[in-house]
Amino acid sequence: MEGGGVNGGSExxxxxxxxREENMVVSxxxxxxxxxxxxxxxxxxxxxxxxxxxxxxxxxxAQFARILTAKDFPSLLPSAASPSSSSSSSxxxxxVTAKTKRTADSMAAAxxxxxxxxxxxxxxxxxxxxxxxxxxxxxxxxxxxxxxxxNETSAVEKSTVGSxxxxxxxxxxxxxxxxxxxxxxxKVDLNAHESYEKLAKTLEDMFLESSPSVxxxxxxxxxxxxxxxxxxxxxxxxxxxxxxxxxxxxxxxWMLVGDVPWEMFLSSVKRxxxxxxxxxxxxAPRLQGRNQRQKSKPN
Amino acid sequence: xxxxxxxxxxxxxxxxxxxxxxxxxxxxxASVVCKSWYEIERWCRRRLFIxxxxxxxxxxxxxxxxxxxxxxxxxxxxxxxxxxxxDGWGGYVLPWIVxxxxxxxxxxxxxxxxxxVTDECLELIAKSFKNFKVLVLFSCEGFxxxxxxxxxxxxxxxxxxxxxxSDVDDLGGHWLSHFPETxxxxxxxxxxxxGSDEVSLSALERLVGRxxxxxxxxxxxxxxxxKIAYILRRAPQLVDFGTGTYSADLQTDVFSSLAxxxxxxxxxxxxxxxxxxxxxxxxxxxxxxxxxxxxNLSYAAIQSPDLIKLLRHCPSLQRLLxxxxxxxxxxxxxxxSCMDLQELRVFPSDPFGVExxxxxxxxxxxxxxxxxxxxxxxxxxxxxxxxxxxVTIAQNRPNLTRFRLxxxxxxxxDYLTLEPLDVGFGAIVEHCKDLRRLSLSGLxxxxxxxxxxxxxxxxxxxxxxxxxxxxxxxxYVLSGCESLRKLEVRDSPFGDKALLANSAKLxxxxxxxxxxxxxxxxxxxxxxxxxxxxxxEVIDESGxxxxxxxICPVDKLYIYRSVAGPRFDMPPxxxxxxxxxxLRDS
Numbered sequence: 115m116e117g118g119g120v121n122g123g124s125e126x127x128x129x130x131x132x133x134r135e136e137n138m139v140v141s142x143x144x145x146x147x148x149x150x151x152x153x154x155x156x157x158x159x160x161x162x163x164x165x166x167x168x169x170x171x172x173x174x175x176a177q178f179a180r181i182l183t184a185k186d187f188p189s190l191l192p193s194a195a196s197p198s199s200s201s202s203s204s205x206x207x208x209x210v211t212a213k214t215k216r217t218a219d220s221m222a223a224a225x226x227x228x229x230x231x232x233x234x235x236x237x238x239x240x241x242x243x244x245x246x247x248x249x250x251x252x253x254x255x256x257x258x259x260x261x262x263x264x265n266e267t268s269a270v271e272k273s274t275v276g277s278x279x280x281x282x283x284x285x286x287x288x289x290x291x292x293x294x295x296x297x298x299x300x301k302v303d304l305n306a307h308e309s310y311e312k313l314a315k316t317l318e319d320m321f322l323e324s325s326p327s328v329x330x331x332x333x334x335x336x337x338x339x340x341x342x343x344x345x346x347x348x349x350x351x352x353x354x355x356x357x358x359x360x361x362x363x364x365x366x367x368w369m370l371v372g373d374v375p376w377e378m379f380l381s382s383v384k385r386x387x388x389x390x391x392x393x394x395x396x397x398a399p400r401l402q403g404r405n406q407r408q409k410s411k412p413n
Numbered sequence: 414x415x416x417x418x419x420x421x422x423x424x425x426x427x428x429x430x431x432x433x434x435x436x437x438x439x440x441x442x443a444s445v446v447c448k449s450w451y452e453i454e455r456w457c458r459r460r461l462f463i464x465x466x467x468x469x470x471x472x473x474x475x476x477x478x479x480x481x482x483x484x485x486x487x488x489x490x491x492x493x494x495x496x497x498x499x500d501g502w503g504g505y506v507l508p509w510i511v512x513x514x515x516x517x518x519x520x521x522x523x524x525x526x527x528x529x530v531t532d533e534c535l536e537l538i539a540k541s542f543k544n545f546k547v548l549v550l551f552s553c554e555g556f557x558x559x560x561x562x563x564x565x566x567x568x569x570x571x572x573x574x575x576x577x578x579s580d581v582d583d584l585g586g587h588w589l590s591h592f593p594e595t596x597x598x599x600x601x602x603x604x605x606x607x608g609s610d611e612v613s614l615s616a617l618e619r620l621v622g623r624x625x626x627x628x629x630x631x632x633x634x635x636x637x638x639x640k641i642a643y644i645l646r647r648a649p650q651l652v653d654f655g656t657g658t659y660s661a662d663l664q665t666d667v668f669s670s671l672a673x674x675x676x677x678x679x680x681x682x683x684x685x686x687x688x689x690x691x692x693x694x695x696x697x698x699x700x701x702x703x704x705x706x707x708x709n710l711s712y713a714a715i716q717s718p719d720l721i722k723l724l725r726h727c728p729s730l731q732r733l734l735x736x737x738x739x740x741x742x743x744x745x746x747x748x749x750s751c752m753d754l755q756e757l758r759v760f761p762s763d764p765f766g767v768e769x770x771x772x773x774x775x776x777x778x779x780x781x782x783x784x785x786x787x788x789x790x791x792x793x794x795x796x797x798x799x800x801x802x803x804v805t806i807a808q809n810r811p812n813l814t815r816f817r818l819x820x821x822x823x824x825x826x827d828y829l830t831l832e833p834l835d836v837g838f839g840a841i842v843e844h845c846k847d848l849r850r851l852s853l854s855g856l857x858x859x860x861x862x863x864x865x866x867x868x869x870x871x872x873x874x875x876x877x878x879x880x881x882x883x884x885x886x887x888x889y890v891l892s893g894c895e896s897l898r899k900l901e902v903r904d905s906p907f908g909d910k911a912l913l914a915n916s917a918k919l920x921x922x923x924x925x926x927x928x929x930x931x932x933x934x935x936x937x938x939x940x941x942x943x944x945x946x947x948x949x950e951v952i953d954e955s956g957x958x959x960x961x962x963x964i965c966p967v968d969k970l971y972i973y974r975s976v977a978g979p980r981f982d983m984p985p986x987x988x989x990x991x992x993x994x995x996l997r998d999s
Contacts, residue, residue, distance in 0.1 A: 234764050234794065234821045235878070237494045239552075239578050239606070241764075243634075243688075243712060288496070290580075300500045366585075384608075 238288060245287075287380065293321050293357075293388035304380055310372050314359060321388065361386045424449075428457045437462055456480060463487070464898075464923050466504060466528065467948065470977040471512035482521045483547070484513070488528035490926050490971055491876075492901055494552065497928060497969075499954055501984040504528045508982075514541040522547035529553070535560030539567035547573040557582035565591035573601040577631075583608055589616040594623070601629035605655050605686065608633070614640060622647045628680075631655030634688045639667050645674035654678070656686030659713070663693050676700035685709035685734075692719045702726035706753075709734040711760050721746040731787075732756040737773040737794060744777030748784035756790040757781055764794070764821060775802040782806040790815040797828040798855055803837025807844040816841055817852035823879035823904075826856040833857055839864030842872070849896075852876040862886035866893020874899040887911035891918045901926040908966075909936040916940055919947055924973035928952075932970050935963030940972070941990025948975045949990040950983070958988060 292299040300320050307313045359371040363382040371379070371386070422430075431454055434440050444454040460483040463469060474481075488504025506528045513520055520542045530553045538545060545568045550556075558581060564574065565588055590613055592599075599620065604612060612633055618640075621627060627648050636644075636657030645651070661667060671694065675681070681701045690713040705727050710720070711734040720735065720743045730751040737759050739747070747754070759777075763770045775798045782788060788810055798820050806813075827834055834855040842848060842865050849871055853861065857880035865872070866889035873896050880886070887907035890900065892915055899922065908931035912919075919925060919940075934951070937958075941949035951958050952969035979989040988994070 232495045232497050233823065233878070234761065234819050235495045236761065236764050236794075237578075238496045239494075239580075240711075240760065244762075290582075301496075 242288060289361075289383055289385045291317060291320070291386040291388065294390050294393070296321065302386070304383065309376055310379075313371075317359065317386070317388065356391055358389050358391050359386065360389050424453050427453045431457050435460075459483060460522075461485065465973050465975075466506070466509065467977060467980050468923070468973060468975045471509045473977065475512055475516040479516065481513075481517050482519060483524075484509075484520070484522065485524040485526075486528060487526040490901065490924060491527075491899070492903070492926055492928070493527055497903065499952065499984070499986060502952070502987065503980065503982055503984070505982055506530050507534050510534045510537050518542065519544055521545060522549075524549040524551070525553055526551040527553065529555040530560075531555050532557055532560035532563070536563045539563040542568075544570055546570050549573065549575040549577075550579045551575070552578045554580035557584045558588040559584050562588035562591040565589065565596075566593070569593075569596060570598060571596075572598055573629075574599070575601060575603040576606050577603050579606050581607055587613040587616060589613050589620060592616075592620055594619075596620075597623050598626065599624040600626050601653075602627070603629065603631040603655070604633050605631040606633065608635070612636070618644060618647065624648075625650070627651065629653040631685060632657045634658050634686075637661065638671070638694065642667075642670040642674035645678055649677045650680055651678055652680050653683040653707075654681055654686075655684070655709075656688075658689045659687045659694060660689040660691045661694070663691065668694060668697055671697040672700060679704075681705070683707035683709075683732075687713040690715050692716075695719060695723055698723075699726050703728060705730055707732040711736055711758065714738060714762065717743040724750045727751060729753060734758040734760070736760050736762045737771045738762055739777070740772045741774055741777040741780070742772070744773075745780045748781045752785060753787060754781065754785040755787050757788065758792040759794060760792075761794040761821060769796050775799055778802070779805055782810045787812075789813055792817045792819075794819045794821060796821050797825065798834060798837070799827045799829045800832065800834055800837035800840075801827075801829065803834065804840040807837075807840035811844045811846065813841070813845040814847050815850040816845065816848060817850065817876070818854055819852065820854040823854070824856045825854075833860070835861040835864065839868070842869040847871050850874045853880055854878065858882050859886040859889070862889040866890055869894050871896050873897065875901070877902040877905055879904045881905045881907060884908050884911040888914060891915035897921075898923045899925075902928070902930055904929040906931050909933050912936060912940065916944055916947075919972055920944065920974050922974065924971065926969075926971050928969040930970070931966050933964050934958045934961065934967050937967055937970060937990045938963070938994060941994060942992050945991070946974055946976065948973055948979055951988045951990060952986060953988070954986045 287305040288301045288303050290299050291302050302313070302316060302320065304313065307316065360368050361371050361379070361383045362368050362385050364384055368387070374382075427450070431440070431443060434443060437460075440454060440458060444451045455477050456479065458478045459481060461474065461478060461481050462485045463474070464487050466486045466488050486506065486509060488506070489498055489502060492498055493502070504527060506525055514537055518541070521544050523538065523545075524547070528550075530550055535556055538548070540563075548564060548568075548571070553576075556579075561574075561576075561581070564571065602620075612635060614636065617632075617636075621630065621644055628651060630644070630648060630651055631653070632641075632644075632655055634657050638657070638659055638661040641656055645654070675698050678701060682704060684698060684701070684705060684707070687710055690710075692715055695715070702723070703726060706729055708727065708730060709732075714736065715723075716738050717740040720739050724730070724733075724743070724747050728750060731753050732755060733747065733751070735743075735758070739759065744759075747757075757778075759773070773795055775795060778791070778793050778795070779802050782791075783805070789812055791813065792815075795818075798818065826832060827837070835858055838851075838853060838857070838861045842851070846868075848869060851865070851869065851872055851874070853876065859882050862881060862885070865875070869875075872894050875890060875894070875897065877900075884907055886905070887902075888911040890897065891911060897918075902925075907927065912932060913936060937949050937951050940947065950971045950973075951967045952971060953967060955968070958965075958967055979991050983989065
């Protein structure tokens with residue numbers, strides 16, 4: 115057990131490949147819960163692990179990233195357990211970490227910067243403000259200083275805040291999610307998902323409690339007679355379910371989620387609402403709805 | 414014979430004397446001199462600051478201080494700013510508002526930070542407090558423009574409405590129009606956080622026009638550049654102005670109108686906003702630059718040459734917030750132009766990029782620290798640092814009171830010597846004897862904490878991430894830092910021994926946050942049972958912590974002192990450890 119935090123500890127089998135195009139890190143479980151070296155949190159889960167723990171979303175082919183506020187990845191309990199026998203440590207939730215070998219002279223190795231949760235500590239409102247344009251969707255691209263000098267003379271300056279190289283900008287896109295009947299909303303990072311399915315699953319887990327405990331959320335849900343619904347999956351993308359996932363777009367219209375390509379959705383979504391299907395009948399898919407509805411825009 | 418040994422002054426005189434005592438600390442000191450002073454003081458305390466809304470209950474506060482006019486409350490832990498505190502954690506202000514409506518009908522000021530405020534709260538405030546004057550919602554959430562409309566419609570004496578960095582739900586409704594035409598008492602309005610469609614420009618312009626005492630106006634991003642001139646001309650008495658989007662097609666008439674409008678604002682001392690900056694419009698602010706003391710360009714993607722040109726016009730600058738586009742060259746220029754600089758914050762333009770996109774190193778910070786004798790407060794994001802630079806800073810700027818350094822890659826060593834940065838930060842705490850706030854980063858062993866414990870006697874707030882090697886680090890801090898009020902730690906191997914050995918210290922602090930550390934569930938339970946005046950809260954979104962063995966570490970831990978006992982508004986993923994924990998949870 116190394117004393118200094120200079121070198122990473124042991125690593126098991128398949129080790130981190132940072133696939134930054136997809137904004138996630140394939141990580142492997144730390145094989146020893148007794149490892150007390152400084153461990154880094156990684157985003158993402160391993161492909162099938164290898165250490166015998168169940169992740170309820172994992173499929174052999176899936177790679178997906180963790181959301182900061184979701185409780186859907188129980189295996190992402192971080193970091194070192196106290197030194198103890200391996201039998202009891204194996205009862206601890208598996209550590210899912212991405213460890214990069216950290217030598218004293220590695221600062222930002224080419225692919226060594228693991229996508230840590232919530233790091234560096236930039237206020238999330240600042241992040242949203244800088245990376246989400248009020249008007250046009252954020253255009254990711256190069257951000258060299260020469261590029262910016264050229265842009266200086268252009269009439270309308272697009273945001274020049276972006277990422278280097280060809281990596282997709284790893285930033286958060288938090289939107290609020292409210293569910294009918296539950297007074298307390300949540301927030302979800304849309305950029306931590308890749309598809310509607312992933313998002314739906316996250317939201318289902320977020321709003322389902324396995325046992326409504328003595329809490330505001332649980333109590334209110336009970337009051338609204340939602341207990342039964344809480345124990346079933348929400349099936350948010352299923353037209354036959356009791357709940358529909360809807361979103362408000364930048365023009366203020368409410369749409370059903372799922373009708374447009376994911377990227378287009380990301381660029382226009384402002385917030386989400388899990389609506390009772392009975393109330394969602396007024397919504398039409400995006401393409402049809404535009405012509406039919408009268409938009410009122412405040413000026 | 415009456416024994417009036419304790420004091421011979423009539424109550425009214427004492428009360429008058431106390432009215433000159435403004436600081437909470439002094440008031441608290443006066444209140445423990447003797448019983449009669451306690452009584453007199455509590456009846457005449459008008460202003461309250463409660464740093465943790467769960468440390469005390471509204472009823473207890475009201476019972477002791479029956480005549481309060483101004484209250485300030487803080488809710489969520491600081492790390493909530495980075496989304497490290499899960500949604501729904503708590504910090505609800507409604508119970509406070511409900512109690513105060515009954516007890517303080519003459520309440521004038523409410524200031525909240527990191528709290529959940531609902532429209533119901535705002536409506537209660539609007540209709541209950543007849544002399545309501547100041548509403549500051551700093552980094553709050555949970556309310557909508559409907560709530561704001563209620564405030565606007567009913568609070569005839571409102572002076573200040575500040576929504577800095579809050580999350581507001583837009584429900585339309587043009588809430589600004591709810592200020593009656595007869596309402597003219599606005600002094601300060603900060604709506605910079607509002608999203609696009611939430612502000613009616615015409616209502617805003619009329620409001621600004623009739624509120625002749627307006628001193629602070631911070632607009633939101635949606636207000637276009639070409640409207641600014643009109644607004645400024647209606648309010649030339651402004652001291653503090655925040656623009657909206659600072660971008661438009663370049664047109665000479667728009668430019669000259671804007672420059673003229675700024676020129677007419679002789680009192681302007683502080684500028685902010687500047688979203689989407691078109692650099693060609695920057696010179697429009699030159700007329701006010703020589704008097705500017707505060708400039709927030711932290712949302713402006715302006716490159717170093719333009720920044721240098723601008724800063725040369727600002728010799729009186731005391732406070733600068735900027736993106737790292739300023740680069741070392743810009744900071745060099747800053748250090749020669751702005752000798753009065755007291756506060757510098759440099760934010761990252763590309764926090765997640767691996768390769769650096771700007772030429773900003775430790776040199777920029779060093780040059781400012783060497784040249785600006787009044788520099789006290791630093792927040793600096795960069796990618797490399799050296800012990801030598803930190804030592805230079807420490808030796809030359811012993812008057813630093815706030816030093817927050819974020820080297821963006823965790824555990825980055827001194828890039829020159831490849832050693833940990835212990836010595837550098839050690840120099841900071843050793844030389845800067847009045848240091849109150851410190852944030853660490855880079856490669857750090859337990860040694861840095863030994864230095865901190867030994868030297869940082871005035872330190873009140875410490876932030877730690879990816880640092881230290883063992884419990885000793887935490888122990889040094891808890892046992893050595895006499896003034897410590899808030900400690901927040903993530904991803905560091907601090908665990909049970911240090912916490913248990915220093916449990917009494919925790920009662921002298923406001924709060925302790927530890928996430929992704931090595932504190933076991935068993936220790937949390939033990940602390941909760943043994944320390945009744947501490948609330949020990951375990952936050953774990955993956956399930957009840959007692960479904961795992963006691964030695965397993967908890968995900969997040971928040972400990973704070975409280976005389977109110979455990980709270981009952983926790984979400985399902987927060988558990989309070991106290992004597993009743995086992996009983997309650999079974």
